Amino acid sequence: MKGSLALWYDEATQEKSADAVAEGKAPAVELHFNLWRDLDSEPQSFLDIGVRFDVDIQQISRLHFFIPTPIEERAVSDLAGIMRDRRTLHAVFNTVASVGITFDGGFEVNFDGSAGLKFFEVDCGTDVEFASMRLDDGSFGTTITLRSNFFERVRQVGAKEGFAPYIRLRIALDERAVKAFIEDVSPGDWIVLSSFVRKEIAEFRINERRNFPDELLSRETKFPVIRTIHYFLVRDLRFELVDSHTPFQKMRRLEANLWRHYLMPGFTPDAAERMLIYHWKAARTNEAPLTSFVALASFRAPRNNLFLYALAAVVIGAIGAGIHTLAVELVFPVLKRLHVEEAGAHGPSWITLLVVLVLLAVVAFALLQVRQPWFGWMRQGWVRWRQRRARRRLGRRQT
DSSP, rough: OOOOOOEEEOOOGGGHHHHHHTTTTTEEEEEEEEEEEEEESSEEEEEEEEOOOOOOOEEEEEEEEEEEOOGGGEEEEEEHHOOOOOHHHHHHHEEEEEEEEEEEEEEEEETTTTEEEEEEEOOTTTTTEEEEEEESSEEEEEEEEEEEHHHHHHHHHHHHHTEEEEEEEEEEEHHHHHTTTTTEEOOOOGGGOEEEEEEEEEEEESSOHHHHHSSHTTSBOOOOOEEEEEEEEETTTTTTEEESSSSOOOEEEEEEHHHHHHHHHHSSSSTTTGGGEEEEEEEEOOOSSSOOEEEEEEEEEEEEEEEHHHHHHHHHHHHHHHHHHHHHHHHHHHHTTOOOOOOOOTSSOOHHHHHHHHHHHHHHHHHHHHOOOOHHHHHHHHHHHHHHHHHHHHHHHHH
């Protein structure tokens, strides 16, 4: 992943509660991230962000979320409307839940046997602002900010014991934005292979400060206390998990009847049936505060490439035929002047042999330049042979 996601807040000092002032505590949050990949939609990837605040959010004036890639404003949407569904609540929160009373700008969520949430709607036109931030390599990332008017509205609704404020946003990731999270490490010569294994590395970082851009590091930022982070990576069944740097919490197949509404509109009805979800979790303890989070996983999937392979063979054959024709037209007059005659019906012509040798030399050179494991040994052997030859020559000169 290029850089790290970041979450910080602006403090509303005049609104700070008496307990927070006395104890000097930062506001606490619980973070939910769902990275969707390989979906039958356009675009094919999404990042869903859920934030569960403390019941008392008097300290927060503005909340900033930074992504190290350009994000268009129209790519961000609120999910409160989609979440106002009983089965969708079951799927997202992995427990029995129901829609409770409705209030101005949101609704309550009741969990079975425990406290619930106050789910607030976010107007991406008035509650959210966007800004660019320059990265160290000269490219730009995006800061998505929840404005102070949103938190004023939350405070006006008022706190309710056991019901924490909650928001959930979706960011549609285009091909450029996906590269901030997914790196394709497929073989470079895949076009000339009849089949190959497609490999991808999915990496997710949040608040890893050593990977912040200099512009962000130079700011005076206040970071909330992160109680828990839930990171869900959703992949197609075709992709096999090869390895991860830390064990995931659990893995399960998406239940189509629960997730279908959450994936609408824009998705095929059977999209959820072909997806696996991997769950990583990190929680704060008294001994180890949770200041950052990293999850890395590598995947692979076989891919049939017969059509492009056949097309490449045809193109290479056509190029070879063209080179042969050109060589005949250019080289034959020269050889004729040198009294080199073509062989009879019992053997190939000198021109044909010359063209074949040239083509073999070009192909051999190209293969030696390909830095793949199955050709690397040829290149390394050639280098070692030249090094030994150079050492022998140097030894002879010294003697």
